Amino acid sequence: MLVDDDTLRILDSSRFDGAKMFLPGQLDRPAYAKVVKVIEAAGGKWNRKASAHLFDGDAAEAIEPILLTGEVTRTKQEFGQFDTPPELADQLVELADLHPGMKVYEPSAGVGNIVAAVIRKLESGAGIFGCEIDPKRHAECVRRNYSAFGAGGLDLWDFLAIEPNPVFDRLIMNPPFARQADIDHVLHAYGFLKPGGRLVAIMSASVSFRDNKKTIAFREFVGGCNGTIELLPDGAFRSSGTDVKTAVVVLNSPD
Structure with missing residues (x-):
């Protein structure tokens, strides 16, 4: 329904x-x-x-x-981490406007689909750092992208427990959505951006219409960062096993 x-x-x-x-x-x-x-x-x-x-x-x-x-279904879904489809990961990387020599952070790395898209874009110029809380996903991400993390690092840790340090040029992320955790993750991640940096995130499309205090404050934050919220087509995550409605949020850190 x-x-x-x-x-x-x-x-x-x-x-x-x-x-x-x-x-x-x-x-x-x-x-x-x-x-x-x-x-x-x-x-x-x-x-x-x-x-x-x-x-x-x-x-x-x-x-x-x-x-x-946006629908009622009898199929139970857990809205934690869903892997980013490769074609969508490539779109995020293009929006991030990457250049060789940049330090890139993926704070919810999963199995590494966004990391792989960064490598495809920058090749040997990729300087990638990341974080993943799930040990199995962490291991798979390292296995797939070991060379990229040779000069960087992939923490096995709760990202929200890491003290922000504004040293990264770009953050590209697909955080968990349950109970509006995506807002918590994106706001925390913004603290890791250098002046003039950019954050690109997949978020629940509900950030565009929910009217609770948390969502309203987040939309105001996006506007204050000269940011944007763009809805993705229905079914963008169907290949990852969910019909969750999603949006791409871009935040810019002032120079």
């Missing part, structure tokens, strides 16, 4: 308390009917005593995949 943007905004503005979901105030009848249809398809039921829609488990966890994909 596809969900329109107005309904997604209402879902995003709802309040969650464990298994309970509270809609944001009085809705007109057509809007309410569409929202309830989505809630029921996701497993929620109206409970008069609780004055809320109740789910068997955590209500926010039931609604979050709908906000990320």
Whole structure:
């Protein structure tokens, strides 16, 4: 079931308390009917005593995949790390405007698809550093791109626990999306940019429409960085096993 943007905004503005979901105030009848249809398809039921829609488990966890994909599906998806399709990795590299001698950082390296795209672009001029929290993905990234990390490094670490140091010319990243973790990762990553540097990130398309404080503040941050948010076509990540709706965000660090 596809969900329109107005309904997604209402879902995003709802309040969650464990298994309970509270809609944001009085809705007109057509809007309410569409929202309830989505809630029921996701497993929620109206409970008069609780004055809320109740789910068997955590209500926010039931609604979050709908906000990320724009549809209700019975196939459970975990929106952690999805590998960047190679053709999309090449697009990110072009947007980053790389040049030989630049220091490039990939803070959520995964199995190394973005790293490989940087190598294709810069060849022997690549100076790549990275971070990956998952040991198996870390090992695969090193195996595939060992020579690129010979003069750099690939940390096996939680990127958000690393103190920012503004030494990189470019950051190119595809962070996890669950519970708006992509915003946390991108804001943290911005602290690693040199003056005049550029960050290019894949993010959930929900950064373009969600109206919670976190998302609004992020959009203001993008504007302050002379940045852009461009939606990607539907199905951009289908080859990686998800129909999550995505966007490319570009941030520029002032000189």
